[in-house]
Amino acid sequence: MAPPKSKMPLAKRLGALYALLTKSSDTIASSSPEAVLAKLLEMLKQASPALRLAITFSTPIILLYSALSKYGAVVYSFMALKRYIRSKVTSQIKIGASHPLQRQVMAWLAQHALKDAHTLALADSAETQSSRQLSRFAMIYGEEAVKPRDEDEDDKKDELVYVPDIGSYTFWFGGYKMRFERRVHSTPTATASGLTVPAQEQDTIVLSCLSFFAGATPLQRFLEHVKNSNVDTDQAMTKIFRPAAAAARHSPYSLGAQSTYTMGWDSGISRPKRKLDAVTLDSKVQGPLIKDIQDYLDPRTKLWYISNSIPYRKGVLLYGPPGTGKTSFAAALAGEYGLNVYLLNLSSNKLTDHTLEELFEQLPSKCIVLLEDIDSAGVKREDMREPVRRVKLSKRKSQMMTPDAGMQPGLFSNAGATMMSTVSAQRSSVTLSGLLNVLDGVRAAEGRIVLLTSNNPDSLDKALVRPGRIDKKVLFGNASHEVATKMFTRIFSKSPPQLLEGEQRFDNIADLAKQFADQIPLDTVSPALIQCHLLGHRTDPNAALAATPVFVADILEEKRRGTNVANFEAGLGARPETQERADSPASSAESRKTSQDLGDESTEESEETDEEDDEEDLSQVMGLEMA
Numbered sequence: 352m353a354p355p356k357s358k359m360p361l362a363k364r365l366g367a368l369y370a371l372l373t374k375s376s377d378t379i380a381s382s383s384p385e386a387v388l389a390k391l392l393e394m395l396k397q398a399s400p401a402l403r404l405a406i407t408f409s410t411p412i413i414l415l416y417s418a419l420s421k422y423g424a425v426v427y428s429f430m431a432l433k434r435y436i437r438s439k440v441t442s443q444i445k446i447g448a449s450h451p452l453q454r455q456v457m458a459w460l461a462q463h464a465l466k467d468a469h470t471l472a473l474a475d476s477a478e479t480q481s482s483r484q485l486s487r488f489a490m491i492y493g494e495e496a497v498k499p500r501d502e503d504e505d506d507k508k509d510e511l512v513y514v515p516d517i518g519s520y521t522f523w524f525g526g527y528k529m530r531f532e533r534r535v536h537s538t539p540t541a542t543a544s545g546l547t548v549p550a551q552e553q554d555t556i557v558l559s560c561l562s563f564f565a566g567a568t569p570l571q572r573f574l575e576h577v578k579n580s581n582v583d584t585d586q587a588m589t590k591i592f593r594p595a596a597a598a599a600r601h602s603p604y605s606l607g608a609q610s611t612y613t614m615g616w617d618s619g620i621s622r623p624k625r626k627l628d629a630v631t632l633d634s635k636v637q638g639p640l641i642k643d644i645q646d647y648l649d650p651r652t653k654l655w656y657i658s659n660s661i662p663y664r665k666g667v668l669l670y671g672p673p674g675t676g677k678t679s680f681a682a683a684l685a686g687e688y689g690l691n692v693y694l695l696n697l698s699s700n701k702l703t704d705h706t707l708e709e710l711f712e713q714l715p716s717k718c719i720v721l722l723e724d725i726d727s728a729g730v731k732r733e734d735m736r737e738p739v740r741r742v743k744l745s746k747r748k749s750q751m752m753t754p755d756a757g758m759q760p761g762l763f764s765n766a767g768a769t770m771m772s773t774v775s776a777q778r779s780s781v782t783l784s785g786l787l788n789v790l791d792g793v794r795a796a797e798g799r800i801v802l803l804t805s806n807n808p809d810s811l812d813k814a815l816v817r818p819g820r821i822d823k824k825v826l827f828g829n830a831s832h833e834v835a836t837k838m839f840t841r842i843f844s845k846s847p848p849q850l851l852e853g854e855q856r857f858d859n860i861a862d863l864a865k866q867f868a869d870q871i872p873l874d875t876v877s878p879a880l881i882q883c884h885l886l887g888h889r890t891d892p893n894a895a896l897a898a899t900p901v902f903v904a905d906i907l908e909e910k911r912r913g914t915n916v917a918n919f920e921a922g923l924g925a926r927p928e929t930q931e932r933a934d935s936p937a938s939s940a941e942s943r944k945t946s947q948d949l950g951d952e953s954t955e956e957s958e959e960t961d962e963e964d965d966e967e968d969l970s971q972v973m974g975l976e977m978a
């Protein structure tokens with residue numbers, strides 16, 4: 352039977368409990384800790400065997416933990432002190448993804464400091480490019496630790512180049528142990544002016560080094576070293592930049608800061624410099640033009656402009672038939688004066704007045720801005736802008752056309768070519784006032800040289816080419832006697848190391864060149880065609896000379912018939928009539944109609960393709976053909 356429940360009121364019960372606790376605490380206070388613990392354990396042991404077991408195991412652990420935590424505080428304090436001291440003697444430099452030096456540092460490390468690294472990553476093409484540049488530099492200047500490369504090694508597109516993977520590495524430089532850390536983070540999706548930029552993974556690298564008294568100097572020296580390696584390499588290269596959407600670009604001028612621009616310049620591609628004498632021009636054209644540019648670039652000229660409050664800018668229009676060296680000259684000029692080239696294709700439907708302005712704002716003070724085929728870019732006054740599609744000729748297609756076909760007074764061959772070629776429709780969103788604004792508006796960059804090329808200068812708006820905007824207009828004509836002579840001489844005058852096996856050296860090149868030039872009708876054949884003909888017999892000037900009458904006769908015949916001269920460039924002979932017809936306006940109009948019938952999407956696609964074709968052509972002339 353259960354004992355009857357106590358009827359003691361709550362207040363009394365609490366009072367009793369209080370008295371018991373006070374008494375026990377007095378007992379505890381008067382006993383030693385060991386006695387209290389022993390008593391407690393005794394009580395618990397009697398309470399339950401399971402509890403006794405638990406206590407037996409847990410007590411030593413608890414005692415050990417409390418002992419260690421006493422020392423843990425010491426360890427923690429020591430670590431904090433170490434961190435503090437380290438922060439006082441460690442210097443650190445962070446390099447954001449958009450800074451061009453980041454790639455160069457990776458490339459440098461790939462070649463010099465990764466021998467012992469366990470985790471590596473394969474470099475992307477840009478890193479590979481930097482790495483190759485550095486190698487070439489090392490080869491030229493005899494820097495150690497880089498094996499010499501074959502001349503043609505740069506062409507190995509599939510060469511594997513390693514860079515540090517995500518993580519940290521240590522290396523030595525200038526007697527200091529340095530730490531390199533590569534981190535990757537995603538940039539948030541940004542929306543600016545309606546342009547949605549997809550999130551992108553971006554690299555950040557952090558360089559640090561323990562330097563008690565030198566501060567950040569060792570790191571700065573290291574970066575200087577890497578940069579100088581590249582600067583010297585760059586002396587043999589011309590960099591070519593093209594527009595890129597906000598997140599994809601790596602503007603060298605944004606220094607990692609998130610820019611508000613929707614359009615910027617890409618990270619650029621490096622191409623071997625082209626020499627001025629590789630572009631053969633009449634001396635009466637070349638001399639004054641180069642002198643003019645040279646004078647303009649002289650620092651004294653800049654001072655003079657500033658002191659006279661005249662905007663320090665230059666605009667030059669290079670006009671003439673296709674294949675006369677306008678683009679090549681722009682590339683050579685850049686190479687000669689160590690300027691970078693900023694390529695703009697105004698017919699790109701990605702460009703608007705606003706983005707064009709943004710791009711000009713981001714130009715460095717000394718550079719060449721190349722606006723190619725300005726006449727076919729379709730830039731018009733706002734009130735003249737057609738609501739429908741504009742006919743646009745891609746450069747490659749233009750070169751497939753007969754130079755004289757459909758020629759009107761004042762127009763060079765592209766105009767005729769436009770009538771005959773495969774055409775593509777494209778809209779230009781840049782207006783004339785937008786273009787004029789960037790050329791001479793208040794925000795236009797000072798010090799740059801704007802080169803415009805055109806096959807059809809008469810179609811250009813007078814406002815665009817008026818003095819002040821365009822200071823000089825230079826005709827690049829078909830080959831004169833002088834140009835033909837110079838081209839023959841340049842191609843066949845070889846020094847002994849340039850001779851192939853079994854190839855002989857000719858001492859009578861001057862004589863052969865004159866005989867060659869005598870056969871070239873004046874102002875009729877483009878230097879591009881001449882170059883192509885001569886290169887077809889690159890090792891044998893006599894063969895080139897012997898083949899010249901047929902070459903000239905074929906060109907004259909093709910011109911008379913109004914068919915395609917470009918086949919000679921490819922060395923293919925006359926083009927089949929059927930193919931010619933396939934390129935006719937009728938068939939292209941039909942295909943255009945078909946593509947329109949298929950819907951906007953397919954037309955847009957062809958626009959993109961044409962745009963890419965144009966850029967590819969241009970890059971080839973600017974870059975690959977420069978090599």
Ligand SMILES: Nc1ncnc2c1ncn2[C@@H]1O[C@H](COP(=O)(O)OP(=O)(O)OP(=O)(O)O)[C@@H](O)[C@H]1O
Nearest residue numbers: 629630631673674675676677678679878879972976
């Ligand atoms: N005057 C020249 N001297 C040496 N090579 C030339 C010359 N003109 C053209 N070429 C060669 O012809 C090719 C095409 O030249 P380029 O693109 O510079 O001509 P362009 O006048 O700009 O043509 P387009 O008007 O079609 O743009 C290049 O590979 C270049 O090497």
